[in-house]
Amino acid sequence: MKVTIVGSGYVGLVTGACLAEQGNNVFCLDLDPKKIEILNSGGVPIYEPGLKEMIERNRAAGRLQFSTDIAASVAHGDIQFIAVGTPPDEDGSADLQYVVAAARNIGRHMTTPKVIVDKSTVPVGTADKVSEAISEELEKRELSTELCSVVSNPEFLKEGAAVEDFMRPDRIVIGTESTPAGLRAKEQMRRLYAPFNRHHERTYYMDVKSAELTKYAANAMLATRISFMNELANLADLVGADIEAVRQGIGADSRIGFGFLYPGTGYGGSCFPKDVSALSKTAKEHGRELKILDAVEAVNEIQKYILVEKIEKRFGKDLLGMKFALWGLAFKPNTDDMREAPSRVIIQELVKRGATIVAYDPVAMPEAKHCFDLDFQGNSEGLKKVSMVADPMAALDGCDALVIATEWKVFHTPDFDQVMQKLTRPIIFDGRNLYEPTAMKELGIEYHGIGRHN
Template sequence: MKVTIVGSGYVGLVTGACLAEQGNNVFCLDLDPKKIEILNSGGVPIYEPGLKEMIERNRAAGRLQFSTDIAASVAHGDVQFIAVGTPPDEDGSADLQYVVAAARNIGRHMTTAKVIVDKSTVPVGTADKVSAAITDELDKRNLSAELCSVVSNPEFLKEGAAVEDFMRPDRIVIGTENTPAGIRAKEQMRKLYAPFNRHHERTYYMDVKSAELTKYAANAMLATRISFMNELANLADLVGADIEAVRQGIGSDSRIGFGFLYPGTGYGGSCFPKDVSALSKTAKEHGRDLKILDAVEAVNEIQKYVLVEKIEKRFGKDLKGMKFALWGLAFKPNTDDMREAPSRVIIQELVKRGATIVAHDPVAMPEAKHCLDLDFQGNPDGLKQISMVEDPMAALDGCDALVIVTEWKAFRSPDFDAVMQKLVRPVIFDGRNLYEPQAMQELGIEYYGIGRHN
C-alpha cells in the first residue's frame, strides 16, 4: 500500500519505518528541512534502538522516502497518517494547531479518496476537528467531503522499545465511524495491519471517540500505578518497611501484576505528563474533576525532589564545596528523551544549594546539554557548576556521593571497589533501587534507595 506519514518525529519515524518494513511504500513528510536533511543523509534525529538500521534498510530498498514537499506527500498516500506533535498548552490541554494544520494541508491538495489517520495522541473530539478542517478545504474547491474518512489509530509505543512494540503489538486500536466512508476506511486499515495479525487477531475496532479516549486512559492508568508505588515507597521509608518486598507481595496477585510497580524519582518523557494533564483538562471542560489523576500529577511532581531531600538529610541544605556524580540523565533508559526528566529537577536543586555536578548518560548527554542550557538561561553561573563526561567511572573522581537517576543496564553491576576508591565518601543515592541495601552495607557503602530502609 502507499502510505504517507505527516510528521517525522518519534511516532512518525517509527510508524513509517515499521510499515515500510512490511513492504508498504512510505512517504515521510516533515516541514523542518534540517530534519529531512539529516534523514536523507543517513542520520536519525532521535535515539531509538533498531530504528536507524530499519530506516537504512528500507531507504535502500526504495520503500521509504523523506521530503518537505506537502503536495507530493498528499498525492502519494492512499492512507495519510497525521503524526505531528501535540505539546501541552499553558492550561494543560493538548495544543492541536499542528494536527489541524496537517489536516488543512491534506484537504488543500487531495484530489482522490483518502483515509486520514490520527496517529498523534489527541483528546476526544479531535477527529471531528480534523474532519471539519479537511471538509472546509474541500468545500473551497467544490470537492465532495465523501473523499475522506478520518480514523483514530493511537500509538502504544514505549520509548526504548518502540520498534519492537510496533512490530509485535499487544493491541492495535482502530476507531472508525459507522458510515459508508467509515466502513471503507476500516477495510483499508484492516488490510494495512493484516501482517501484524497473522498469528492471532490483535486489532480492536471501535468508534472514533472511544479510540481517542483509550490512549489517554492507558497512559493515565500506568502513570497512576507509578505514583501509587512512589507514595507507598515514601511511606515505607517512614515506617521502616522494604518497598521491594511489598512490590513482590502485591505484584504476585494476578489482578495486579508486576508492571509499572517500580518506585523511583517520578515519571517523565513526552507522554505521561502531557497525557495525564490533557485528560484532566478534558474532564474539566465537561464539568468533571478527575481527582485521582490530579493527585497522580501532584505526587509525581513531589517525587522528583525525593533524592534531593535524602541528600539534604545526609549532608545538610548548604552543599557549597560538594561535588556529586550523577548517573543517568534521560527520563528512562534506551532513549535520549529529556522532556520532563527528573534529572533536570535534581540538577537544578543541587546547583541551587551550591553543589557541583559531574554527569554521565550513555546516549542523552547532547540533548541534556541543550535542555540544561534552557533551564539555566537565567543562571549562567549555575550552568558552570555542571559538567558531563563520557565514562561513568570518570564521573566519580573526587565526588562526595553518587546519585543514580536513570536505570541504564550499564549501571546495574559496576565495580564497587573502584566506585569506593574514586568517591571521597562511599555514599550512593539510588533513585531506581538498582542495588540491594544489605549488599551495599556489607561492602561498606552508605546506601539510600527509595523506600528501602533509609
C-alpha cells in the same frame, strides 16, 4: 499499500519505518528541512534502538522516502497518517494547531479518496476537528466531503522499545465511523495491519471517540500505578518497611501484576506528563474533575525532589563546596529524551544549594546540554557547576556521593571497589533501586534507596 506519514518525529519515524518494513511504500513528510536533510543523508534525529538500521534498509530498498513537499505527500498515500506533535498548552490541554494544520494541508491538495488517520495522541473529539478542517478545504474547491474518512489509531509505543512494540504489538486500536466511508476506511486499515495479526488477532475496532479516549486512559492508568508506588515507597521509608518486598507481595496477585510497580524519582518523557494533564483538562471542560489524576500529577511533581530531600537529610541544606556524580540523564533508559526528566530537577536543586555536578549518560548528553542551557538561562554561574564526562567511572572522581537518576543497564553491576576508591565518601543515593541495601552494607557503602530498608 501507499502510505504517507505527516510528521517525521518520534511516532512518525517509527510508524513509517515499521510499515515500510512490512512492504508498504511509505512517504514521510516533515516541514523542518534540517530534519529531512539529516534523514536523507543517512542520519536519524532521535535515538531509538533498531530504528536507524530499519530506516537504512528500507530507504535502500526504495520503500521509504523523506521530503518537505506537501503536495507530493498528499498525492502519494491512500492512507495519510497525522503524526505531528501535540505539546501541552499553557492550561495543560493538548495543543492541536499542528494536527489541524496537517489536516488542512491534506484537504488543500487531495483529489482522490483518502483515509486520514490520527496517530498523534489527541483528546476526545479531535477527529471531528480534523474532519471539519478537511471538509472546509474541500468545499473551497467544490469537491465532495465524502472523499475522506477520519480514523483514530493511537500509538502505544514505549520509548526505548518502540520498534519492538510496533512490530509485535499487544493491541492495535482502530476507531472508525459507521458511515459507508468509515466502513471502507476500516477495511483499508484491516489490510494495512493484516501482517501484524497473522498469528492471532490483535486489533480492537471501536468508534472514533472511544479509540481517542483509550490512549489517554492507558497512559493515565500507568502513570497512576507509578505515583501510587512512589507514595507507598515514601511511606515505607517512614515506617521501616522494604518497598521491594511489598512490590513482590502485591505484584504476585494476578489482578495487579508487576508492571509499572517500580518506585523511583517520578515519571517523565513526552507522554505521561502531558497526557495525564490533557485528560484532566478534557474532564474539566465537560464539568468533571478527575481527582485521582490530579493527585497523580501532584505526587509525581513531589517525587522528583525525593533524592534532593534525602541528600539534604544526610548533608544539610548548604551543599556549598560539595561535588556529586550523577549517573543517568534521560527520563528512562534506551532513549535520549530529556523532556520532564527528573534528572533536570535534581541537578537544578543541588546547584541551587551550592553543589557541583558531574554527570554521565550513555546517550542523552548532547540533548542534555541543550536542556541545561534552557534550565539555567540567565544563571551562567549555575550552568558552570554542571559538567558531563564520557565515562561513568570518570564522573566519580573526587565526588562526595553518587546519585543515580536513570536505570541504564550499564549501571546495574558496576565495579563497586572502583566506585569506593573514586568517591571521597562511599555513599550512593539510588533513585531507581538498582542495588540491594544489604549487599551495599556488606561492601561498606552507605546506601539510600527509595523505600528500601536495611
